[in-house]
Amino acid sequence: MDTIQTSIFRRRIISNLFAGFGFLIILFSLATLLMLVAYLLYQGYPRLINAESGFSFNWKFFTSFPSRFPEEAGIYAAWVGSALIMLVTSAFAIPMGVAAGIYLEEYARKNWLADLIEINVTNLAGVPSIIYGLLALGLFARQFHLGQSIITAGLTLGLLILPVVIVTTRESLRAVPDSLREAAYALGASRWQMIWDHILPYSIGGILTGVIIGLSRAIGETAPLITIGALTFIAFLPPTPLKVDPTFPFFQVSFEWLMAPFTVMPIQMFNWVSRPQPEFQINAAAAGAVLVFMTLSMNTIAILLRYFLRRGIKW
Amino acid sequence: MSDPSSLPIQEPLADSVPSRKRLFREVRERFIEVILLLAAFSAVATTVAVMLVLITESAHFFEQVPILTFLTGTKWTPLFEDPEYGILPLVSGTLVTTAVALSVAVPFGTIAALYLSEFCPPWLREITKPCLELLSGIPTVVYGYFALLAVTPMLQYLYAFVGEPLHRWSPGIFPEELGGFNMLSAGLVMGIMILPFVSSVSEDAMRAVPVGLREGSYAMGATRFQTAWSVVFPAAFSGISAAYILGISRAVGETMIVAVAAGLQPNLTWNPTDSAATITAYIVQVSLGDIPHGTLEYQTIFAAGLMLVMMTLVFNIAGHFLSKRYREVY
Amino acid sequence: MMGVKNLKSNRLALLGAIAAVSGTVIGLAVPAVQSQSPATVKIDGSSTVFPVTEAVAEEFQKAKGGAVKVTVGISGTGGGFKKFCTGETDISNASRPILRKEIDVCAANGIKYIEIPVAYDALTVVVNTKNNWADKLTVAELKKMWEPGAEGKITNWSQIRSGFPDAPLKLFGPGPDSGTFDYFTEAIVGKSKSSRKDFTPSEDDNVLVQGVGRDKNALGYFGLAYYENNKKRLKGVAIDSGKGPVYPARKNVDNGTYYPLSRPLFIYVKASSISKPEVKAFVEYYLTSAGKLVPQVGYVGFKPNEYEMAMDRFKDAKTGSIFGGKEQIGLTAKDLLTRQLVD
Numbered sequence: 009m010d011t012i013q014t015s016i017f018r019r020r021i022i023s024n025l026f027a028g029f030g031f032l033i034i035l036f037s038l039a040t041l042l043m044l045v046a047y048l049l050y051q052g053y054p055r056l057i058n059a060e061s062g063f064s065f066n067w068k069f070f071t072s073f074p075s076r077f078p079e080e081a082g083i084y085a086a087w088v089g090s091a092l093i094m095l096v097t098s099a100f101a102i103p104m105g106v107a108a109g110i111y112l113e114e115y116a117r118k119n120w121l122a123d124l125i126e127i128n129v130t131n132l133a134g135v136p137s138i139i140y141g142l143l144a145l146g147l148f149a150r151q152f153h154l155g156q157s158i159i160t161a162g163l164t165l166g167l168l169i170l171p172v173v174i175v176t177t178r179e180s181l182r183a184v185p186d187s188l189r190e191a192a193y194a195l196g197a198s199r200w201q202m203i204w205d206h207i208l209p210y211s212i213g214g215i216l217t218g219v220i221i222g223l224s225r226a227i228g229e230t231a232p233l234i235t236i237g238a239l240t241f242i243a244f245l246p247p248t249p250l251k252v253d254p255t256f257p258f259f260q261v262s263f264e265w266l267m268a269p270f271t272v273m274p275i276q277m278f279n280w281v282s283r284p285q286p287e288f289q290i291n292a293a294a295a296g297a298v299l300v301f302m303t304l305s306m307n308t309i310a311i312l313l314r315y316f317l318r319r320g321i322k323w
Numbered sequence: 324m325s326d327p328s329s330l331p332i333q334e335p336l337a338d339s340v341p342s343r344k345r346l347f348r349e350v351r352e353r354f355i356e357v358i359l360l361l362a363a364f365s366a367v368a369t370t371v372a373v374m375l376v377l378i379t380e381s382a383h384f385f386e387q388v389p390i391l392t393f394l395t396g397t398k399w400t401p402l403f404e405d406p407e408y409g410i411l412p413l414v415s416g417t418l419v420t421t422a423v424a425l426s427v428a429v430p431f432g433t434i435a436a437l438y439l440s441e442f443c444p445p446w447l448r449e450i451t452k453p454c455l456e457l458l459s460g461i462p463t464v465v466y467g468y469f470a471l472l473a474v475t476p477m478l479q480y481l482y483a484f485v486g487e488p489l490h491r492w493s494p495g496i497f498p499e500e501l502g503g504f505n506m507l508s509a510g511l512v513m514g515i516m517i518l519p520f521v522s523s524v525s526e527d528a529m530r531a532v533p534v535g536l537r538e539g540s541y542a543m544g545a546t547r548f549q550t551a552w553s554v555v556f557p558a559a560f561s562g563i564s565a566a567y568i569l570g571i572s573r574a575v576g577e578t579m580i581v582a583v584a585a586g587l588q589p590n591l592t593w594n595p596t597d598s599a600a601t602i603t604a605y606i607v608q609v610s611l612g613d614i615p616h617g618t619l620e621y622q623t624i625f626a627a628g629l630m631l632v633m634m635t636l637v638f639n640i641a642g643h644f645l646s647k648r649y650r651e652v653y
Numbered sequence: 654m655m656g657v658k659n660l661k662s663n664r665l666a667l668l669g670a671i672a673a674v675s676g677t678v679i680g681l682a683v684p685a686v687q688s689q690s691p692a693t694v695k696i697d698g699s700s701t702v703f704p705v706t707e708a709v710a711e712e713f714q715k716a717k718g719g720a721v722k723v724t725v726g727i728s729g730t731g732g733g734f735k736k737f738c739t740g741e742t743d744i745s746n747a748s749r750p751i752l753r754k755e756i757d758v759c760a761a762n763g764i765k766y767i768e769i770p771v772a773y774d775a776l777t778v779v780v781n782t783k784n785n786w787a788d789k790l791t792v793a794e795l796k797k798m799w800e801p802g803a804e805g806k807i808t809n810w811s812q813i814r815s816g817f818p819d820a821p822l823k824l825f826g827p828g829p830d831s832g833t834f835d836y837f838t839e840a841i842v843g844k845s846k847s848s849r850k851d852f853t854p855s856e857d858d859n860v861l862v863q864g865v866g867r868d869k870n871a872l873g874y875f876g877l878a879y880y881e882n883n884k885k886r887l888k889g890v891a892i893d894s895g896k897g898p899v900y901p902a903r904k905n906v907d908n909g910t911y912y913p914l915s916r917p918l919f920i921y922v923k924a925s926s927i928s929k930p931e932v933k934a935f936v937e938y939y940l941t942s943a944g945k946l947v948p949q950v951g952y953v954g955f956k957p958n959e960y961e962m963a964m965d966r967f968k969d970a971k972t973g974s975i976f977g978g979k980e981q982i983g984l985t986a987k988d989l990l991t992r993q994l995v996d
Binding site (some may be wrong): 286 | 695697700703704706707708710711714719722723724725726727728732741857858859876878879881882883946949950951
């Protein structure tokens with residue numbers, strides 16, 4: 009009896025030690041994260057908080073263009089650029105990725121073609137981001153004559169996150185029970201009707217989560233945009249997509265902004281980091297803090313979306 | 324499963340639907356399928372485009388430099404007066420930083436994943452996992468400076484305690500003091516960056532293991548640790564190995580951290596305390612530099628890129644077989 | 654079932670919006686290619702010249718009240734000329750003169766250019782503040798350190814000059830992809846790109862500052878601005894080219910004694926772009942304001958009459974380069990502006 013008890017005791021100890029170790033690792037990772045964010049905030053707060061007017065939030069940093077004076081330099085062009093590029097990226101990667109995911113999960117038969125596509129998707133997930141930069145330089149910028157424009161950058165990052173979107177789409181489709189598909193077929197739905205009316209609504213939460221996680225990776229990417237030569241001094245915004253027009257229908261949709269030159273947050277930060285004046289390091293840190301905040305809020309949206317869209321679904 | 328022909332269902336009776344409507348439906352279905360297939364094919368097209376761009380751009384380079392010299396040369400100095408084009412120093416730099424990163428990310432990532440999936444209360448997991456994922460959302464430039472300004476001095480400080488006896492014991496491996504640029508610090512920081520990535524994907528794989536397996540294990544009197552280690556981990560290993568492979572790919576392809584913290588001197592060395600350049604760091608360096616485009620010097624970046632893609636391809640194929648080998652069907 | 658209905662309408666709206674955006678994005682991208690905003694000055698090129706051009710662009714846009722748009726990119730001098738010689742940009746920033754290969758590409762595409770020197774960058778040799786021996790170095794001593802033959806052999810300070818301590822020599826410098834490296838090797842070793850390879854290179858000068866600032870036995874070189882901003886951590890070395898040691902300082906660059914390490918920076922203006930009023934106005938603004946703006950960003954400006962000479966060259970639209978596709982060192986602003994231009 010005694011030996012069994014010591015054995016159980018020992019195994020419990022091991023188990024608890026392991027749990028403690030696992031917890032410590034997670035704590036350590038979270039501490040690193042906190043430390044990095046705290047460091048950025050600590051270094052960058054002079055640009056983010058306006059000390060003179062009673063410690064209010066310094067909006068000027070968000071609404072100023074780059075400048076040779078660190079105190080005057082802001083991230084206006086950079087965050088607008090980042091936002092527009094994310095728009096192009098999602099407009100490209102979401103439909104493409106979701107469609108590809110649907111095909112692979114719901115249509116593809118087990119043949120060489122499906123295998124080929126499948127292997128390609130896994131491979132692309134592993135291709136280093138800088139290679140996408142070389143691709144963009146050779147293909148979009150030079151071959152398609154798109155230059156260093158928002159559309160080039162958006163498509164590049166779109167290709168980068170395409171595998172993520174495809175994989176998460178497949179996973180969320182797989183999570184929908186087959187009984188739902190069978191029920192739809194039993195009522196005479198065609199395959200597309202089944203997918204469109206029944207499977208997609210249930211998996212949209214998972215898909216969106218994947219998309220947002222992909223986008224939050226794309227927004228911090230520097231390397232692929234450096235190779236296409238992202239601009240770093242722009243003191244104007246791209247042309248507005250909606251123009252007010254006195255004649256009917258009173259506004260005009262314009263796509264000039266797609267060809268506009270751009271800069272993005274990580275590039276702006278990289279540029280400030282390499283300046284000789286130490287005051288620019290403050291700008292870099294502040295821009296970094298804003299960038300982390302942007303990814304943070306995107307992740308929060310993803311979590312909330314997942315939560316609310318899954319709330320009503322139980323199988 | 325999703326193929327309707329395999330299901331015991333019949334198409335709606337033909338005469339209950341007018342044939343023109345049926346034809347329209349049939350055409351629409353085909354049309355949608357073709358569209359979806361085309362979208363799926365974009366992955367293949369991207370791969371082809373990547374290879375095409377890299378091969379055509381480096382074709383001129385390989386006319387001048389024999390592939391064998393490129394693959395086996397031990398010196399990489401294409402930008403100096405007496406250029407040599409051996410990619411091995413860049414490959415060794417890439418592999419060493421990757422190895423250091425993985426030695427952090429794989430064990431710790433796996434343990435963190437086991438903890439999250441087997442030990443941790445669900446509410447804590449729901450909070451921790453996305454927070455951890457944020458670690459990969461921090462721009463890598465920040466990590467690079469973190470490695471250079473915080474981790475390297477810390478390592479130098481720690482190394483000062485053990486460096487001297489170690490150096491006396493084996494001067495070839497252990498330097499007297501740690502240099503200001505080394506692959507160790509870049510690799511460690513890279514490891515921290517990809518840790519959440521590895522743990523998150525492996526945790527997904529672990530949670531996909533059917534509860535029945537765990538219940539069986541508990542019924543036999545196993546502790547949580549025994550269940551996690553001897554039942555869940557082997558059962559999920561196929562998925563976990565996929566996580567490792569993705570981790571390798573991220574480490575091999577990471578650019579900004581190594582460019583800032585590892586030094587940019589191409590060094591054929593397997594010693595992580597040395598400074599070295601990686602393939603990615605070389606590419607980004609030349610992309611920003613003053614080299615005239617279209618010259619042989621400039622085309623080296625495409626040849627290096629090709630090498631990088633080949634390396635990730637090899638890792639992916641190896642990983643594919645690895646995860647197939649350990650796939651458990653339940 | 655209510656849940657599903659809600660989801661369905663959500664989903665429809667969402668997918669509809671996504672489809673609309675993506676469709677229009679892809680559909681209208683092609684016609685959009687042709688439409689370029691009229692009053693834009695496109696500049697790209699060297700990261701070294703970037704701060705100067707950025708400062709001018711900033712002031713110019715303020716002066717014009719936003720009527721003219723100026724974009725300044727960083728693709729390196731090589732990347733800049735690549736775009737310049739295919740006609741994509743109006744002005745190219747260059748930290749070295751245009752080289753033969755680039756001249757040929759420009760000629761093949763019918764691009765003529767006006768070469769305008771705009772500022773000096775003084776390459777500064779720095780050591781750690783704890784280094785109390787290397788106050789001044791001769792060009793010959795620097796050559797001994799940096800020439801290709803030194804690789805693996807000259808690894809100790811005591812080898813440089815008798816009297817220097819027995820301490821390992823750690824070298825830091827810009828990457829071999831940079832114009833700074835080309836100029837330094839040409840000036841010190843005598844041949845561009847001819848250098849030892851066992852030094853720690855970096856494209857980012859702040860990283861070099863870190864390297865030298867931490868290591869007592871380190872020596873490195875980079876632009877004057879990085880030294881001026883880090884005087885607490887670094888010590889500038891006086892260079893003796895045979896006429897006595899000269900410290901890296903603005904006045905020494907100004908009076909031409911800081912030889913041979915002060916190097917000129919250029920902008921190249923596309924000749925056909927002069928017909929665009931915004932480009933013409935920009936370059937004129939550049940040359941009238943450079944005297945004030947150049948020192949603000951850490952470089953050394955020319956004398957006022959030299960900027961006037963540059964202005965004359967621009968106004969007369971004199972195309973070509975004085976270098977003939979080959980780097981030369983130690984040229985003063987006067988040399989740069991008076992020598993014969995070759996197309």
